[in-house]
Amino acid sequence: MPTLETKSISKRFDSIKAVDNVSLSFEAGKITGLIGPNGSGKSTLINLLTGFVPYDAGMLVLGETTRLSRVRPYDIATYDITRTFQDVRLFEQMSVLDNVLVVLTERNVWSALFEKHKTYHLEKAKEVLERVGLWEKRNQLAVNLSYGQRKLLEIARAVAMDANIYFFDEPFAGLFPEMRKVVTSVLKELRNKGNTVILVEHNMDIIRELSDYCVVMDSGSLLAQGKPEVVLSRKDVIEAYLGE
Amino acid sequence: MDIIPQLVVNSIIAGAIYSMVALGFNLIYGTTKFFNLAHGTVAAIGGYTVFYLSKSLDFPVLPSVIVGVLFAGCIGYLVDKSVFRALRKKKASGMVFLVASLGVMTALQALVAILFSSQFQTLSVGSAKVYQVFGGVITQVQAIILLCVLLIMAGLTLLLRFTRFGKAVRATSDEEEVAKIVGINTNKIIGRVFFLGSAIAGLSGILVGFDTGIEPAMGLSLLLKGVIASIIGGIGNVYGGVLGAFLLGFIENFGIWKISGEWKDAIAFGVLLIFLLFRPQGLIKK
Numbered sequence: 001m002p003t004l005e006t007k008s009i010s011k012r013f014d015s016i017k018a019v020d021n022v023s024l025s026f027e028a029g030k031i032t033g034l035i036g037p038n039g040s041g042k043s044t045l046i047n048l049l050t051g052f053v054p055y056d057a058g059m060l061v062l063g064e065t066t067r068l069s070r071v072r073p074y075d076i077a078t079y080d081i082t083r084t085f086q087d088v089r090l091f092e093q094m095s096v097l098d099n100v101l102v103v104l105t106e107r108n109v110w111s112a113l114f115e116k117h118k119t120y121h122l123e124k125a126k127e128v129l130e131r132v133g134l135w136e137k138r139n140q141l142a143v144n145l146s147y148g149q150r151k152l153l154e155i156a157r158a159v160a161m162d163a164n165i166y167f168f169d170e171p172f173a174g175l176f177p178e179m180r181k182v183v184t185s186v187l188k189e190l191r192n193k194g195n196t197v198i199l200v201e202h203n204m205d206i207i208r209e210l211s212d213y214c215v216v217m218d219s220g221s222l223l224a225q226g227k228p229e230v231v232l233s234r235k236d237v238i239e240a241y242l243g244e
Numbered sequence: 245m246d247i248i249p250q251l252v253v254n255s256i257i258a259g260a261i262y263s264m265v266a267l268g269f270n271l272i273y274g275t276t277k278f279f280n281l282a283h284g285t286v287a288a289i290g291g292y293t294v295f296y297l298s299k300s301l302d303f304p305v306l307p308s309v310i311v312g313v314l315f316a317g318c319i320g321y322l323v324d325k326s327v328f329r330a331l332r333k334k335k336a337s338g339m340v341f342l343v344a345s346l347g348v349m350t351a352l353q354a355l356v357a358i359l360f361s362s363q364f365q366t367l368s369v370g371s372a373k374v375y376q377v378f379g380g381v382i383t384q385v386q387a388i389i390l391l392c393v394l395l396i397m398a399g400l401t402l403l404l405r406f407t408r409f410g411k412a413v414r415a416t417s418d419e420e421e422v423a424k425i426v427g428i429n430t431n432k433i434i435g436r437v438f439f440l441g442s443a444i445a446g447l448s449g450i451l452v453g454f455d456t457g458i459e460p461a462m463g464l465s466l467l468l469k470g471v472i473a474s475i476i477g478g479i480g481n482v483y484g485g486v487l488g489a490f491l492l493g494f495i496e497n498f499g500i501w502k503i504s505g506e507w508k509d510a511i512a513f514g515v516l517l518i519f520l521l522f523r524p525q526g527l528i529k530k
């Protein structure tokens with residue numbers, strides 16, 4: 001069952017068609033690998049679907065009934081969508097723990113005014129941070145973490161959102177092997193819980209291992225989609241990558 | 245009589261008043277990243293609210309002060325909601341925000357002058373009690389000013405550090421867009437921050453009114469001192485502003501030790517220029 005569909009979605013930056021008339025659907029309980037050469041529009045597509053960049057044309061369909069002709073960043077949490085960024089974006093001046101706790105804040109501002117975080121928030125934060133091995137670093141400021149730790153914290157923050165749809169923009173890039181293992185198991189766990197996971201990745205071994213379905217973009221358009229073993233052996237796909 | 249103890253007392257009191265302005269100013273600047281020039285005028289509105297309630301309607305002092313503080317907070321909140329929020333939605337540039345806040349400042353100040361005339365007024369009631377401390381004198385109002393600054397600082401620290409609201413404020417000031425996607429209603433948060441910062445400004449205007457007096461243009465000079473304090477201390481850093489405020493208070497008051505008091509502003513801006521030239525990030529870097 002598709003949980004998220006795009007209908008002829010497009011975005012232009014001046015003369016560049018960054019995303020050109022893309023219609024796609026993402027399914028629950030699957031990891032969809034989103035691949036393509038540099039500058040093919042993968043990150044832009046994620047930005048469109050998470051309200052960071054408004055789309056010029058097209059529509060987003062959530063579930064069976066919600067049709068959106070525009071999305072704003074603040075909306076996506078209410079639609080149970082979350083994401084990470086290719087260039088990690090954390091709350092730099094906050095502690096590791098607070099970076100996760102702030103996500104668990106109830107959305108009601110008045111009740112949050114004088115309230116401290118409840119025990120179950122702390123437990124949830126602990127669980128998520130232990131999952132990525134950052135619990136020991138909980139009192140450090142995010143800005144002081146190493147590159148890999150920053151990536152892991154961003155992933156932990158996304159997991160703490162307890163969303164239905166997750167976009168990960170190159171979560172493995174620049175990670176050490178042990179850290180990669182952690183991310184792999186986090187992604188698998190999210191899928192096994194029945195979530196929709198979209199993974200942007202340049203490493204084809206990871207795509208083969210993790211993705212159930214694979215979408216290839218090239219110059220803003222869809223080039224191919226299907227099972228990874230089929231798609232990755234297609235001649236046009238290989239050429240698109242070689243021609244980089 | 246030795247003048248140094250009195251200079252120290254005066255410096256501390258000036259520092260306390262500037263701190264209060266800087267605290268609210270920095271709180272708002274930290275979350276929204278623009279210079280809210282209307283901030284000082286909100287302080288004047290606080291002062292005039294108390295003036296109106298206690299002098300024209302014969303309200304007792306304490307309730308008047310409470311209403312004045314809340315009213316200043318509401319004005320700040322409404323200005324954000326009606327003007328700045330629309331600009332945020334349009335992703336207006338910093339310059340647009342600055343000019344808009346200049347417009348708000350001018351309009352509000354004119355309104356105050358129309359309603360209450362431009363005359364200098366004082367809020368004080370009866371003769372002021374004075375205390376002797378370390379060879380200097382301090383009035384009751386001045387003692388209250390010091391107490392208020394300490395309470396506000398402690399309160400803000402607790403609020404920002406330990407409450408869920410405080411975490412949401414810090415997240416919004418760090419990365420507004422990301423704060424949105426994790427489900428923080430940043431417009432609401434910024435609205436509350438405006439209320440809080442403006443209420444603190446209102447209180448500072450009221451206290452200045454009791455200490456010396458009020459006039460419609462008082463907002464601008466308060467704002468400028470608050471801004472200078474913030475820049476000296478480290479803009480956007482709540483504690484930096486306080487440090488800068490006390491430093492400014494001391495420099496100003498000791499600067500006029502041997503010369504006329506009219507040099508005060510010149511000294512303050514001289515210090516600002518020195519910092520802008522040689523340490524633009526301020527004493528405490530964010």
Ligand SMILES: Nc1ncnc2c1ncn2[C@@H]1O[C@H](COP(=O)(O)OP(=O)(O)OP(=O)(O)O)[C@@H](O)[C@H]1O
Nearest residue numbers: 013016018036037038039040041042043044045086
């Ligand atoms: N904000 C922007 N303004 C102008 N052009 C942009 C903007 N964002 C992306 N682009 C352009 O859109 C095209 C697609 O970029 P995008 O970042 O989506 O590619 P990508 O597939 O994520 O690449 P990579 O694998 O290198 O991350 C590029 O040509 C890029 O220069």
Ligand SMILES: [Mg+2]
Nearest residue numbers: 042043044086
């Ligand atoms: Mg990218």
